[in-house]
């Protein structure tokens with residue numbers, strides 16, 4: 001079948017490689033660094049229930065809850081499934097909580113109102129100032145292992161992965177993309193790879209990749225800061241019961257609590273070093289919900305760039321929808337043979353892949369149904385245990 | 398506080414004609430900068446061909462293990478400011494096949510770790526008196542992030558060596574602790590096999606370098622005690 005080239009080895013590229021190989025395509029994926037070295041892997045690690053988006057971004061909320069249910073069954077070992085709370089600390093929060101509860105119901109997110117005393121019986125580390133809470137089906141994900149589940153399964157179905165291979169050019173002939181120019185850092189060599197169709201799954205880098213084909217895509221890197229502190233102080237994900245803002249989510253993971261996040265708009269997805277004031281603000285805001293995180297030793301501070309779809313109408317960056325789009329550049333720009341997969345969340349990569357693979361089937365004239373909703377993924381460890389042995393280069397003495 | 402430092406990085410591509418060499422990069426860092434931050438600065442500004450692995454930036458994925466001034470550590474949670482002197486030396490983890498520069502191939506790490514071993518466990522008790530509706534127990538991931546630091550530090554483990562190594566034995570013991578008889582038997586057999594716990598010589602390097610407090614040597618001692626009928630070896 002057709003040879004599909006995927007540019008970008010994050011969650012989106014991983015899920016797409018899995019979907020396409022299940023449908024029978026030949027897949028090669030190129031990633032400029034190690035797999036998952038972009039935004040995937042360093043995000044907050046929240047498997048969204050969708051509640052965060054339910055009030056202002058219904059489409060994203062519905063996508064999240066659907067995918068949340070699917071991932072729990074196809075990749076269970078990449079998730080700490082302890083649910084989450086939205087906690088109210090003020091009267092405004094409580095009022096927002098009513099709106100949120102309604103919005104969750106209409107988006108199909110199971111939400112349960114609980115009293116302050118119940119919330120503290122579940123999570124004693126919550127501030128005594130808590131006034132009430134909503135229980136929602138949030139979960140913690142292991143960002144790397146979830147992506148590796150997709151990579152492992154795709155590899156077993158025949159996809160080939162090329163980490164440390166950067167796409168530096170996209171070849172076009174007579175208005176049609178014919179392949180890509182790669183610099184392979186493992187060999188220090190450049191080469192040309194021919195393909196029937198190229199998918200731009202480069203996340204916050206998608207604008208740069210599309211530009212290689214002379215195409216402008218509406219992607220805007222939206223970095224945010226995350227702070228990991230020592231100590232698991234809650235078992236549930238703790239969110240502030242207010243319109244999605246900054247410093248309002250604590251995700252427990254292993255023996256750490258991850259505090260986040262902030263959001264600004266950047267031009268360069270790599271020029272994102274965490275501003276000190278963001279760290280202080282995030283820590284202070286999260287400590288209002290769970291005081292212990294304000295005292296804890298900091299394990300690590302970092303930032304990551306969201307692949308936001310530009311939106312001139314949005315009143316603030318927080319209001320930009322977290323839904324996703326896949327673009328056929330034939331329709332928009334008159335360039336055949338290239339598709340871009342933009343936006344989305346780590347929670348929704350499977351859905352992003354389903355839609356993109358559907359578009360690819362349509363373009364190549366195949367009618368093959370998607371099977372990724374119900375196909376259990378193979379554990380991440382198989383990515384390594386399946387790897388071809390013997391031919392690997394040996395380390396130098 | 399900004400500070401100027403030098404990173405001395407071992408560069409090599411297997412199969413290339415150029416022999417391994419150390420290359421020195423100078424850069425200005427913050428007090429909080431990690432080794433990984435510095436590597437990203439070099440890759441972004443000075444040399445995009447520098448190969449290293451990384452993903453999570455906070456010691457949960459396990460991809461960024463390397464030798465930092467001679468010790469197995471995670472680049473993402475190692476702050477440069479803790480090192481006196483102006484130069485930090487970086488080398489790939491010994492004992493694993495080299496992919497290039499600081500990146501190694503983790504395939505041998507998983508040789509004795511069953512893909513199906515449970516990666517979840519009950520979470521610590523945080524004093525709560527209730528569980529949320531629909532949640533049967535609070536759970537969390539195992540501490541081992543599969544970084545390979547312990548295997549690299551172990552004097553008797555390594556790609557070409559017969560020993561299954563500290564990480565596999567620790568994972569095996571965790572699985573054993575969650576398994577009921579008689580399903581424990583094959584696990585005990587694996588632990589007691591020719592590649593198993595008998596090869597450990599208790600230098601404890603594994604427990605010393607583990608970045609997430611797995612203490613593999615304790616798990617090995619557990620297995621040894623269990624296999625030898627409760628007698629604790631000296």
Ligand SMILES: Cc1cc2nc3c(=O)[nH]c(=O)nc-3n(C[C@H](O)[C@H](O)[C@H](O)COP(=O)(O)OP(=O)(O)OC[C@H]3O[C@@H](n4cnc5c(N)ncnc54)[C@H](O)[C@@H]3O)c2cc1C
Pocket residue numbers: 007008009010011012013030031032033035036037038039040041042043044045046047048165166167168201202203204205209222223224225226260261303304305306307343344345346347348
């Ligand atoms: C601070 C923050 C917190 C977040 N928290 C959450 C959360 O809790 N839950 C959630 O669901 N989502 C979260 N997200 C969103 C989520 O992380 C992203 O939507 C998702 O990871 C994007 O995956 P991706 O595959 O599209 O992009 P990426 O993972 O960035 O993958 C794109 C890849 O393309 C590669 N690439 C770029 N250029 C080239 C080239 N020329 N050649 C080859 N490869 C190239 C890059 O190196 C990169 O690895 C968060 C995002 C941020 C920034």
Ligand code: SF4
Pocket residue numbers: 550551552553554562563596597598599600601602603604613614617
């Ligand atoms: S205690 Fe055993 S496993 Fe650990 S480093 Fe020493 S020999 Fe290796």
Ligand code: SF4
Pocket residue numbers: 540541542543544545546547548563564567606607608609610611612613
């Ligand atoms: S036991 Fe510790 S050092 Fe060894 S692989 Fe696991 S996390 Fe890394």
Ligand code: FES
Pocket residue numbers: 450451452453454455456457458459460461462471472473474
């Ligand atoms: S980058 Fe994940 S452990 Fe260091």
